Amino acid sequence: MAPVLEVSGLSTVFHTRRGLVRAVQDVSFAVNAGETLAIVGESGCGKTITALSLMRLVPMPPGEIAAGSVKVDGTDLLKLSDNEMREMRGSKIAMIFQEPMTALNPLLTVGNQIEEMVVLHDKCSREVARKRAVEMLHHVRIPEPDRRAREYPHQLSGGMRQRAMIAMALACRPKVLVADEPTTALDVTIQAQILDLIGDLQREFGTAVVLITHDLGVVAETAKRVVVMYAGRKVEEAPVEEIFARPYHPYMQGLMNSIPRVGSARGLDVAPDERLQEISGIVPPLNDLPPGCAFEPRCTKADARCKTQRPELATKAPDHIAACWLA
Amino acid sequence: MSTTVSEARPSAPGFLSEVLYLSRRYPLGVAGALIMVTFVLCAIFADYVAPLDPFSTNARSSLAKPSEVNLLGADMMGRDVLSRIIHGARVSLAVAVGATVLGSGIGAAVGLACGYLGGWFDLIVQRVTEVMDALPLLVMALVITASLGPSLRNTIIAIAIPLVPHVARVIRSNVLALREMPFVEAAKATGMSEMRIAVVHVLPNTLAPLIVLATAQLGSTILTEASLSFLGLGVPEPYPSWGRMLSESAAEYVRTAPWLVIFPGLAISLVVFGSNLTGDALRDALDPRQHD
Numbered sequence: 001m002a003p004v005l006e007v008s009g010l011s012t013v014f015h016t017r018r019g020l021v022r023a024v025q026d027v028s029f030a031v032n033a034g035e036t037l038a039i040v041g042e043s044g045c046g047k048t049i050t051a052l053s054l055m056r057l058v059p060m061p062p063g064e065i066a067a068g069s070v071k072v073d074g075t076d077l078l079k080l081s082d083n084e085m086r087e088m089r090g091s092k093i094a095m096i097f098q099e100p101m102t103a104l105n106p107l108l109t110v111g112n113q114i115e116e117m118v119v120l121h122d123k124c125s126r127e128v129a130r131k132r133a134v135e136m137l138h139h140v141r142i143p144e145p146d147r148r149a150r151e152y153p154h155q156l157s158g159g160m161r162q163r164a165m166i167a168m169a170l171a172c173r174p175k176v177l178v179a180d181e182p183t184t185a186l187d188v189t190i191q192a193q194i195l196d197l198i199g200d201l202q203r204e205f206g207t208a209v210v211l212i213t214h215d216l217g218v219v220a221e222t223a224k225r226v227v228v229m230y231a232g233r234k235v236e237e238a239p240v241e242e243i244f245a246r247p248y249h250p251y252m253q254g255l256m257n258s259i260p261r262v263g264s265a266r267g268l269d270v271a272p273d274e275r276l277q278e279i280s281g282i283v284p285p286l287n288d289l290p291p292g293c294a295f296e297p298r299c300t301k302a303d304a305r306c307k308t309q310r311p312e313l314a315t316k317a318p319d320h321i322a323a324c325w326l327a
Numbered sequence: 328m329s330t331t332v333s334e335a336r337p338s339a340p341g342f343l344s345e346v347l348y349l350s351r352r353y354p355l356g357v358a359g360a361l362i363m364v365t366f367v368l369c370a371i372f373a374d375y376v377a378p379l380d381p382f383s384t385n386a387r388s389s390l391a392k393p394s395e396v397n398l399l400g401a402d403m404m405g406r407d408v409l410s411r412i413i414h415g416a417r418v419s420l421a422v423a424v425g426a427t428v429l430g431s432g433i434g435a436a437v438g439l440a441c442g443y444l445g446g447w448f449d450l451i452v453q454r455v456t457e458v459m460d461a462l463p464l465l466v467m468a469l470v471i472t473a474s475l476g477p478s479l480r481n482t483i484i485a486i487a488i489p490l491v492p493h494v495a496r497v498i499r500s501n502v503l504a505l506r507e508m509p510f511v512e513a514a515k516a517t518g519m520s521e522m523r524i525a526v527v528h529v530l531p532n533t534l535a536p537l538i539v540l541a542t543a544q545l546g547s548t549i550l551t552e553a554s555l556s557f558l559g560l561g562v563p564e565p566y567p568s569w570g571r572m573l574s575e576s577a578a579e580y581v582r583t584a585p586w587l588v589i590f591p592g593l594a595i596s597l598v599v600f601g602s603n604l605t606g607d608a609l610r611d612a613l614d615p616r617q618h619d
Contacts, residue, residue: 055516089518103513106616107531116527117517152615168517 002074003030004208005054005093005176010068012046012053015061021287023049025232026068029225031176031208036199038211038223038240040255044283046232047212051180054210055095056085072176091121094169098181100161104153111137111149114168121172136167140197159190166198173205180212195222216259220244228252231283231294234313238320248322250299254279293325301326349612356608362601366594370416377410382565390584400586402576408586411567412594418568422483422552423545423598430487430548431541434494435533441495442502443525449499456492464489464547465554472560482561486551490544497540501533535610542606546599569594 012024024046031037039047052058054070056077070077072092077085097103104113114133115126122129130149137145140163153161162182169177179198183191199222202209211223219226219240226243228236228251236249247253257277281298290296296306305325313323350357369376378398385405393400399408437456441449459467471485505511506529514524553570555561562568569591576587 057512057515086518086520089516091518095513095516097509097513097516099509103509105510105514105528105532107534107614108527109615116519120518120523154616165513168513 004033004073005031005210006069006071007054008069008071010050010053010070011066012049012058012063013066014063016287019287022232022289023063023286024053027227027229027232027234028068029227029234029237031210031225033175033206033208034202035225036202036209036211036223037225037227038213038219039227039229040213040216040219041229042214042283044286045229046286047214047229048180049232050229051095051178051210051212054176054178055089055093057095087121090117090169090174091172092174093176093178094172094174095178095180096162096165096169096182098184100158100165100185103165104161106153109150109152110156110164114149114164114171117168118171132171133167136171137164139170139201140164140167142167158186159194162186162190162194163197166194166201170201170205170207174207176208176210177202178210178212181214182211183218184213184215191218192221198222216255228255231289232286233294233323235295235324236320236322237313238317238322242317242320246317246320248316248320249295249324250301250326251279251295252322254298293323349608353608353612355604356612359601359604359606359608362597363605366416366420366598366601369413370420373414373417377407377413379407379410381406381410381414381567390580390587392584393586399590400584402572402584402587403580408572408590411572412569412591415567415569415572415591416594418479418562418566419549419552419570419595420598421479422486422562422568423548423602425483426486426490426548426552427541427544429483430490430544431494431537433487434491435498435530435537437491438495438498439502439525439530439533442499443506443521443529452495453499456495459489459492460496462489464551468551468555469558469560472555477555477560477563479562482552482555485555485560486548490548493544494537494540497536498533501536502529505529505532534613538606538610538613542602545602546595549595549598 007030008028010024010027011022014021014023027046027050029037039050041047049058049063053065054077056065058065065078068078072088075088077088077093080088104110108116111130111133114136115129118124118129118132119126124132134145134149137149142148142160142163148156148160153164156164166182177198182198183194186194195218198209201207211218213219223240226238226240227234228243228249230251236243236247236252243252244256247256254277258279260276279298284290284294284297290307292305292307292309293299293302293311296302299306303326309325311323311325313321316322383406385401388397388401388405389403391397391401391405397407397409399412401407402411437452441452467489468485471488472481475481475484511524511528514528519527549570552561552568553574556568556571557574561571572591573588573595576584580587
């Protein structure tokens with residue numbers, strides 16, 4: 001089966017006063033229909049810019065998608081004209097955002113906002129679009145969708161707004177859904193519901209999902225494959241079970257060690273006074289990356305070669321690649 | 328259960344119940360609207376409402392005090408003040424509403440374009456509006472009427488143009504903030520064109536400041552018209568306008584015949600008051616966040 005979304009060699013840069021900032025460099029991945037690929041990494045590692053690059057929503061200028069291709073069903077989005085790209089957004093590739101509170105226009109009813117986009121892409125009548133909006137709200141399990149469609153965003157709870165956003169994103173049955181931290185602004189119980197919902201709809205519609213998150217718990221629960229990003233580059237990629245069982249890159253290992261384990265505080269498998277490990281230091285500035293491995297200044301295992309030579313992605317185990325000299 | 332709830336909520340409330348609801352919720356706004364409606368009706372049916380002919384002079388009632396014949400007194404030429412106020416409502420309201428709508432409309436469009444497009448367009452338009460702002464409103468209106476010639480239409484244009492930079496600046500600053508809102512980005516992600524986003528998503532969100540600004544401008548446009556008419560560049564004599572009635576008599580008769588000053592002034596104040604009340608209520612009524 002050919003992947004629905006194929007990203008290869010994607011590089012996005014920003015021309016700033018302090019020089020060229022390489023926000024995303026040479027990132028490649030592929031997602032099959034109905035599958036979820038998670039992109040993880042800490043703040044500033046290029047996750048969101050990757051997501052925006054897929055949608056071609058990077059502000060230009062100062063941004064620029066310098067190289068690579070983003071193929072949806074074989075069509076390279078980066079080669080389309082602005083008008084053609086606009087046609088694709090929403091119909092073939094859709095996005096949901098982190099902030100359900102402000103991602104809906106406060107002055108339009110929820111139903112109206114979904115209608116707007118259905119009319120836009122399907123060129124159908126308002127009547128048909130309205131029915132479709134209510135139907136979508138029903139799909140995302142909003143009770144009384146008929147009534148809710150006529151309500152304004154402020155009358156909905158955070159979780160319900162995110163459901164409405166999902167309804168809007170999926171209203172035109174896009175092939176690819178880009179979800180940029182869709183649950184970060186929600187509390188934990190709602191998070192689980194939203195993730196379940198995305199999973200269910202994904203199975204139902206066969207949507208390929210790119211899930212951007214920094215929450216490894218979310219990754220373990222939903223993703224099939226994981227891409228780990230650091231300082232704008234992909235540093236590791238593997239199926240989810242594999243990467244959790246054998247993280248090769250010291251950065252991924254560090255991330256795993258920084259997760260609290262249930263029971264650890266009670267001393268079931270570790271010493272009761274053991275502290276949670278952190279990765280010391282911060283992400284290097286993207287306009288001033290070290291010549292070698294970008295993670296080297298923070299890496300506990302780094303040696304002389306890491307300082308001077310940047311490791312390329314290499315296969316460390318079947319279907320498991322990582323960019324590290326030592327792994 | 329859920330169906331009974333949704334049925335209990337009328338989907339399209341009748342016009343009457345809507346009016347009743349609004350009047351309970353915005354009593355001041357309804358009062359303002361009543362004032363405005365009264366003036367508008369007076370203006371439209373001036374020929375039937377006015378007790379006397381506003382143009383016919385009468386030497387015997389020159390500067391007559393308010394009496395049974397001249398309810399609000401008469402001016403130097405013996406013309407009935409009440410009748411002149413009623414007829415003057417035509418000019419004054421036409422100028423006030425016309426200039427405000429025209430000025431705010433163009434201003435909003437310019438502000439939206441500036442704020443949304445940004446770049447060199449914004450830069451140039453901003454410099455032009457600053458130059459316009461540096462000239463006093465009256466001087467600019469004078470220049471415009473002087474070049475266009477005095478007439479009702481030209482008066483409206485002359486008063487509207489100086490309003491444009493003012494409105495444009497406020498709308499632009501609003502748009503600059505709105506442009507960065509996540510819902511604008513979300514709208515882009517749904518494939519909407521920039522133009523459509525500007526009109527459907529951004530413009531409605533600037534309505535609140537626009538309404539407040541417009542209603543506040545209404546009064547000053549009436550006074551500008553007065554000054555223009557006083558200088559002979561507004562609506563030509565003998566047609567009455569409140570502003571001219573006020574400014575003609577203010578210096579000469581304020582002590583000897585104060586009704587010549589008080590009543591036109593009162594009419595202007597009432598319209599400004601009414602429009603402000605209406606505007607405030609309108610702003611709240613149009614904001615869905617104020618309802619439940």
